[in-house]
Amino acid sequence: MLRWHLTSMRLVVPVMVVVQILIAAGFSVGMSLFFEEVPPRAALFLGTGAGVINLILVGLIVSPQLVAAEKEAGTYDFTWSLPVPRSASVVAWVILSSIVSIPAMLAALVVAWLRFDLGLSVSLAVIPAVGLVVVCGTMIGYAIAQAIERPSITQLLSQVLAFGVLGFTPITFPLENLPTWLASVHQVLPFYHMGVVVRAGLTDGLVSDVSRSYLILSAWTLVAGLVTALVLGRRK
Amino acid sequence: MTDWTFRADRVTKTYDGGKTYANRDVSITVGPGEVYGLLGPNGAGKSTLVKQVIGLLKPTSGSITLGDHDLVADPNAARQLCSYLPQAPMPIESFKVHEAVRLTGEIRGGHRPAIEKRAKELIEALQISEWNDTLGTKLSGGVRRLVGFIMVTVVPGQVVILDEPTNDVDPLRRRLLWEQVRLLGEMGAAVFLVTHNVLEAEKSVDRLAVIANGEILAEGTPSSFKVADRGKLRLQLMLAPGLPTPELPPLVLQHSRVGNVLMSVIEEDRAGDGISWAQRMLSDGVAEEYALGATTLEDAYIRLTGDVPEAAVRVES
Numbered sequence: 250m251l252r253w254h255l256t257s258m259r260l261v262v263p264v265m266v267v268v269q270i271l272i273a274a275g276f277s278v279g280m281s282l283f284f285e286e287v288p289p290r291a292a293l294f295l296g297t298g299a300g301v302i303n304l305i306l307v308g309l310i311v312s313p314q315l316v317a318a319e320k321e322a323g324t325y326d327f328t329w330s331l332p333v334p335r336s337a338s339v340v341a342w343v344i345l346s347s348i349v350s351i352p353a354m355l356a357a358l359v360v361a362w363l364r365f366d367l368g369l370s371v372s373l374a375v376i377p378a379v380g381l382v383v384v385c386g387t388m389i390g391y392a393i394a395q396a397i398e399r400p401s402i403t404q405l406l407s408q409v410l411a412f413g414v415l416g417f418t419p420i421t422f423p424l425e426n427l428p429t430w431l432a433s434v435h436q437v438l439p440f441y442h443m444g445v446v447v448r449a450g451l452t453d454g455l456v457s458d459v460s461r462s463y464l465i466l467s468a469w470t471l472v473a474g475l476v477t478a479l480v481l482g483r484r485k
Numbered sequence: 486m487t488d489w490t491f492r493a494d495r496v497t498k499t500y501d502g503g504k505t506y507a508n509r510d511v512s513i514t515v516g517p518g519e520v521y522g523l524l525g526p527n528g529a530g531k532s533t534l535v536k537q538v539i540g541l542l543k544p545t546s547g548s549i550t551l552g553d554h555d556l557v558a559d560p561n562a563a564r565q566l567c568s569y570l571p572q573a574p575m576p577i578e579s580f581k582v583h584e585a586v587r588l589t590g591e592i593r594g595g596h597r598p599a600i601e602k603r604a605k606e607l608i609e610a611l612q613i614s615e616w617n618d619t620l621g622t623k624l625s626g627g628v629r630r631l632v633g634f635i636m637v638t639v640v641p642g643q644v645v646i647l648d649e650p651t652n653d654v655d656p657l658r659r660r661l662l663w664e665q666v667r668l669l670g671e672m673g674a675a676v677f678l679v680t681h682n683v684l685e686a687e688k689s690v691d692r693l694a695v696i697a698n699g700e701i702l703a704e705g706t707p708s709s710f711k712v713a714d715r716g717k718l719r720l721q722l723m724l725a726p727g728l729p730t731p732e733l734p735p736l737v738l739q740h741s742r743v744g745n746v747l748m749s750v751i752e753e754d755r756a757g758d759g760i761s762w763a764q765r766m767l768s769d770g771v772a773e774e775y776a777l778g779a780t781t782l783e784d785a786y787i788r789l790t791g792d793v794p795e796a797a798v799r800v801e802s
Contacts, residue, residue, distance in 0.1 A: 253588055259579040260622070323573035327633075330539045331592050332565040484543040484560065 253328075254341040258315070265311065265349050273303045273357030276421075278364055289365070291422065296361025297369075297448045298421035300354030301382060305414055305443060307350035308386025310407040312342055313394030317403040335481040339391060346387040351379065358451070375450025382443045385466050388473035389439070395480045420444035439469040488552045489517040489643050491675045496547035498533055498699075503545075507533040509699045511547070515677060515692075517643070520670040522678045522686045522693035526790055530699040531679045532572055535646045538677070539569045551644060568593065568642035572649045572679075575633040577621035582613070585621065586635050595640035607635045611661050626653035634662060641674045648679045663689040687782040697790045707782050714750070714780040720759045722747040722766060723774040731771050734762050741787055747772075750784055 255262075276299045319325040328338075361367060390407075397403045414420075417431070418440040424432050435441040442462035449459040491514065498508040508530045515521040523531045536542040538549055540560030549556040549563075556563040577585045583604065590600035608614050611631050616624060624632065630653050638645060647666070651659045666689050669676050680686045686693065687707045694704040703710065717738065724730070724745045733740060733749065736758050740749040751759045756777065763775035 253592065256584060256588065257576055257579050260620075261579070319576060323571075324576035326536075326541060326571040326573060327569070327575055329541060330564055330569040330571070331589070332561070332594070333592060334561075484540060 253331075254338070254345060258345060261315075262345075262349060265307075266352055269303050269307060269349055269353035270356040272306070273299050273353040274360040276302065277357050277361040289367075292361070292365035293367055293369075293452060294423060294448070295421045296358060296365055296367045297451045298444050299357035299361060301420050301444050301447045302414065302418075303353040303357060304350045304379065304382045304447075305386045305420075305440060306411060307353075308346045308383060308388075309390040309393075309414070310411045311349065311390075312346055312387060313390045313403050313407050316391070316394035317397075317400035317407075320400045335478075338481075339388070339477060342391055343384055343387045346390075347383050350383065354379065369451050370453040372450050375447065378446040378450045381463070381466050381470070382447060385439055385443065385470040385473070388470050388477060392473045392476040392480065396476060414440060418444075437465075439466055442466050489675065490552060491515040491644050491677070492548075492550045493534070493538070494548045494550070496534065496537060496544045496549060498530075498537060498542065499545045506699045508537070508544075511696070511699075511701055513694060513701070513704075515644075515675045517675050518670050518673050519692065520666060520676040520678060520690045522680060522690035523696055524680060524683055524686060524693055524786060525696035526681065529696045531696055532648055533699075534696075535569070535648055535677060535679055538644070539563055539567055539646060565594075566642050567644040567646055568637045568640070569646045570633050570637040570648060570650055572652070574626070574629055575621070575636065577629070577632065577636075580621050581618050582608070582621075582624070582632050583617050585632060586639050589636040590639040593640040593642070600639055604635065604639050607639060607665065610665060611635065611658055613658075627655055627658065630654050631658060631662065634665070638665070638669060641669060641672065644675045644677060645669055646677045646679075649681070650678070651680065651682055651685065659685060683783045683786050684781060693782075695786060695789050702789050710782055710785040711780060713788070714784055716753045717750050717780050717784075718753050718756055718759070719778055719780045719784060720749045720751050720763060721776045721778075722749070722763060722772040724772050725770060728771060731766060734758075736762070739784075739788070748784075750780060 277296060316325075319328070358369075362369060393406060394403050397406065417427075419427055419432070419435055420440060420443065424435065424441060427435065442465045445459060445462040446466065449462075493511055493513045496508055496511045497506070499506050511530075511534055513521070523534070525531050533542065537544050538556060540556065540563040544557060551563075551566055554562045554566065556567075575585070580588070586604045586608075587597075587600055590604065591597070608617060611634070613628055613631055616628055616632075621629065621632075630650065634647070634650055637647070650666070651662055654662060663685055666676060666678065670691070678686065678690060690707065692704070692706050693710075695702045695710075720737075724742075724747055726745055730742055730747060736751050736755045737749040738751060740747060742748070760775075760777060763772065763777070766772040767775065
């Protein structure tokens with residue numbers, strides 16, 4: 250089934266990978282244009298965060314858009330009628346998201362590292378961190394795409410999320426920068442925590458309370474998984 | 486010996502809390518090896534019915550079984566046992582033809598060598614070998630449809646559902662496709678065929694049902710449908726373009742016009758008068774051609790549904 254999804258995306262994936270890399274690298278560099286000299290702490294947040302934004306964008310926005318587009322074209326019926334367990338599709342999407350977003354994340358990191366001369370201390374913890382972020386983001390995105398009946402609404406929601414994530418999420422900057430109420434909201438939402446766990450694997454001493462973030466992300470993944478399971482079994 | 490009879494029993498599908506009936510009390514039985522046609526105008530509920538069989542939709546009431554399997558309670562079994570060619574185009578833009586076929590065959594649980602062999606047979610039988618390596622985006626609508634057919638039948642299910650399989654397909658290959666449909670039946674699958682191409686279906690189905698407004702109007706073999714038309718003949722006139730329908734003599738029992746083709750039904754023993762009238766139309770310049778032949782399933786279909794199928798624009802020779 251993975252081969253099916255990968256092949257069906259074959260023409261689109263290379264473009265998507267390149268676009269994501271450009272977005273990530275551009276984000277890193279672009280942010281620096283805001284300041285004459287970027288303070289090192291901010292640079293560190295930026296550099297480690299830009300890549301996470303990509304991971305989220307792909308899982309949360311690109312995948313649902315693709316699913317919605319197929320539903321709109323009416324071509325989803327055939328894929329849906331194939332005798333594969335529904336879970337196989339989810340796995341395929343997660344892997345696809347990883348393929349598209351991880352190169353971009355690396356690119357963002359490398360560009361930021363070169364541009365800002367970041368003091369990174371990479372640990373192996375970054376691997377499960379990235380893994381969890383991709384899975385969590387994809388599951389949430391997939392749940393949204395499958396749960397919402399009308400493809401146009403899914404696409405609209407994705408755009409709104411993209412805007413929200415890019416602009417107002419404390420991933421590329423510390424949580425303290427936000428007004429208190431918004432900070433509390435983000436303690437519950439998964440995005441801030443995605444930034445935390447990845448940053449923990451890339452830096453030393455910059456973030457705290459990492460295990461709590463892992464917990465919250467796992468909880469979100471589980472919820473998304475449950476919603477997906479419920480929705481996939483449903484017929485109109 | 487497992488019983489592989491397909492039974493839809495009083496299947497009803499409503500929307501809007503019971504206000505709209507897409508299917509109403511539809512009951513159909515198809516035995517293994519039978520090719521069963523579902524004929525009806527657009528919006529009759531044909532696609533809705535087959536979607537409930539494959540598990541894309543759920544019936545409001547009624548049951549759908551295949552042998553011992555309850556397809557409504559177990560949609561996984563439905564997908565495993567039935568293969569489905571939807572009306573919409575296949576999502577194979579990025580696939581080469583042989584890739585799409587092979588992958589679908591494997592997903593359906595077939596073994597590589599058997600799949601390769603059958604895929605080759607089907608591709609050659611439908612004469613699309615020249616596109617074997619072509620990407621989906623570059624295929625014409627008709628070839629894509631044929632590829633879809635092969636994808637669905639390379640490892641056929643116990644029930645093969647074909648929703649408008651000949652859409653966009655050229656006349657020669659359409660005929661080849663109908664041959665393959667017949668062969669599927671001979672292989673033992675129960676073939677469920679949804680089409681509005683009445684004439685072609687007539688030659689390849691064992692039994693058919695005419696459905697309109699969600700209900701089955703009539704069911705039986707193609708011959709049984711034409712019983713009511715026994716003793717009648719079909720007289721077809723190809724009118725000169727732009728002319729209004731001429732006044733019809735009383736010997737015409739019923740008529741319909743599609744474009745410039747005027748189809749009329751007359752009594753068998755008035756054949757001579759019918760021909761005279763047609764010849765008069767020709768010499769008057771009202772018509773350009775005429776043809777006299779046996780009544781077809783289409784006439785019965787029109788009588789039942791009041792719907793004139795688009796395919797009814799040929800003068801039989």
